[in-house]
Amino acid sequence: xxxxxxxxxxxxxxxxxxxxxxxxxxxxxxxxxxxxxxxxxxxxxxxxxxxxxxxxxxxxxxxxxxxxx
Numbered sequence: 001x002x003x004x005x006x007x008x009x010x011x012x013x014x015x016x017x018x019x020x021x022x023x024x025x026x027x028x029x030x031x032x033x034x035x036x037x038x039x040x041x042x043x044x045x046x047x048x049x050x051x052x053x054x055x056x057x058x059x060x061x062x063x064x065x066x067x068x069x
Contacts, residue, residue, distance in 0.1 A: 031055040034052050
């Protein structure tokens with residue numbers, strides 16, 4: 001589950017161009033995983049950032065979400 005996102009846009013890419021993304025796990029703090037992410041088009045880096053994700057128990061997550069109904 002995503003908990004935090006920070007993205008920097010570096011360059012425009014034409015509609016229809018191929019884009020490649022890379023993610024590297026850079027930190028583990030308990031259930032929180034932090035990734036460094038980078039995106040490229042065929043010519044250059046177009047974006048970069050950090051993403052934090054929480055490892056959750058699927059059934060518990062779905063039950064809590066359903067309780068909001």
